[in-house]
Structure formats: C-alpha cells, structure tokens
Amino acid sequence: MPFFDRLYELIMTLINYMGIYGPLLGCVLICVESIIPVLPLSVFITINFISFGSLWGFLISWLFTILGCSLSFFLFRHYLRDWFVKKTKDTNKVRKLIRIVEKAKFQNIVLFLAIPFTPAFLVNIAASLSNISYKKFFYVILISKVFLVYFWGYVGTTLLESFIHPEALVKVILISIIAYVLSLLINKKLKLD
Numbered sequence: 645m646p647f648f649d650r651l652y653e654l655i656m657t658l659i660n661y662m663g664i665y666g667p668l669l670g671c672v673l674i675c676v677e678s679i680i681p682v683l684p685l686s687v688f689i690t691i692n693f694i695s696f697g698s699l700w701g702f703l704i705s706w707l708f709t710i711l712g713c714s715l716s717f718f719l720f721r722h723y724l725r726d727w728f729v730k731k732t733k734d735t736n737k738v739r740k741l742i743r744i745v746e747k748a749k750f751q752n753i754v755l756f757l758a759i760p761f762t763p764a765f766l767v768n769i770a771a772s773l774s775n776i777s778y779k780k781f782f783y784v785i786l787i788s789k790v791f792l793v794y795f796w797g798y799v800g801t802t803l804l805e806s807f808i809h810p811e812a813l814v815k816v817i818l819i820s821i822i823a824y825v826l827s828l829l830i831n832k833k834l835k836l837d
Contacts, residue, residue, distance in 0.1 A: 670695075671708045678712030679719065681765040685709075686796040693797040706793045713768050713785045720772035728773065741770040750780065754827035757788035758820055760795050783830060791823045 662669065670688040677685045693701035720728060745753065745767065756762055771781045798815070 671704060674705060674708040675712035675715060678709070678716040678765060678768060681763065686760075686799070689793055689796040698797065702793055702797055705797065706789055709789045709793055710782075710785050713764065713789070714778075714782065716765065716768040717772045717778065717781055720769050721778075725773060728769070741766060742774045745770040745776060746774045750784065750831035751824055751827035753784045754788045755820065755824045757784060758791040758823040760792055760799075764792075784827075787823060787827050787830065791819045794819060 670691040674685065674688045674692075677688065689701070689705045692705045695701065696704055748756075753767070757764055757767055771784075
C-alpha cells in the first residue's frame with residue numbers, strides 16, 4: 645500500500661502548499677465538473693473533506709455540487725439548448741435519455757443520480773433539454789447529491805479501509821435505500837410527478 649500512502653502525502657502537500665486557495669479551487673472545480681465531466685469529482689470532494697473536516701467538507705461539497713448542477717441546467721436550458729439539439733439531432737441516445745428523464749418518476753431519478761458512477765452531467769443536460777421543471781430537478785439534486793457527496797467523501801477519506809472492511813459497501817447500499825425512500829416521501833408530499 646505504499647502507493648496510496650504516497651498519493652495521500654502528495655494530496656496533503658498540495659493542500660498545505662495552496663493554503664485556503666486549494667479547497668476554494670476544489671469548490672469551483674466541483675461546479676465546473678457538472679458542466680465539464682472530465683474533472684474528477686471524487687478527488688475534489690475528498691480534498692474538501694480532508695481540508696475542512698467531515699461536516700464542513702460535506703456541506704461545502706454538497707452546496708457546490710447543487711450549484712454546479714443548477715448552473716449546468718440553466719446554461720443548457722437557456723443558452724445552449726438550440727445549439728445542442730442541432731449538434732445531436734441525429735443521435736437517438738440523447739433523445740432516448742431525454743424521454744427517460746421526462747417519463748421517470750421522481751424517486752427513480754433521485755436514486756439514479758445518487759449512484760456514484762452515474763454520468764450526472766448527462767442527466768443535467770437531458771433534464772435541461774426536457775420539459776422537467778426546475779423545481780423538480782432542484783429537489784432531485786438536493787436529495788441525490790447528499791448521498792453522492794457522502795459516498796465520495798467517505799470513500800475518498802477511508803479508501804484503504806473500504807477495501808479491507810465490507811462495512812463500507814453496506815453503508816453505500818443503506819444510503820441508496822434511504823435516498824429512494826426519502827424521494828418517495830418528498831414526491832408524495834410535493835406531488836412532483
């Protein structure tokens with residue numbers, strides 16, 4: 645495991661070297677990651693957890709993830725919609741994803757986005773191109789990102805331990821179930837579908 649020890653030392657050295665600008669840069673990059681998906685969200689969340697601690701790292705990462713998803717939604721809905729539709733007019737995959745998002749129940753979208761390896765930027769774009777309301781989209785990301793941020797923060801800060809102890813996997817499954825039940829309750833209360 646010396647590789648992980650060196651990686652951790654490198655990350656901590658970079659965080660210490662950059663001071664407060666390292667975590668702030670991580671926050672901005674979390675927003676940008678919602679629009680440009682090649683950036684490693686898990687790394688930025690881990691940096692925030694290490695820099696600010698579990699509670700503040702979680703809250704900061706969660707808020708900036710919601711902000712990034714909202715920016716992506718508004719950017720594509722109001723400024724890039726026509727351009728994107730022209731560029732992808734022959735792509736059935738995009739149209740299919742838009743139909744899936746439009747027809748999906750609230751709790752299913754929440755669960756889908758709560759899964760850590762879901763291409764959330766595609767869901768952001770599909771939601772913005774669809775007829776889904778921002779209110780529904782906002783509640784989806786509000787709930788789903790809680791579990792996603794917690795997962796990446798937990799895995800990022802306890803990576804070695806999660807390979808050794810299966811409790812990490814059990815926690816992720818429990819978090820997904822809680823996200824699903826919570827989305828059912830909110831959907832029923834707010835009548836979002």
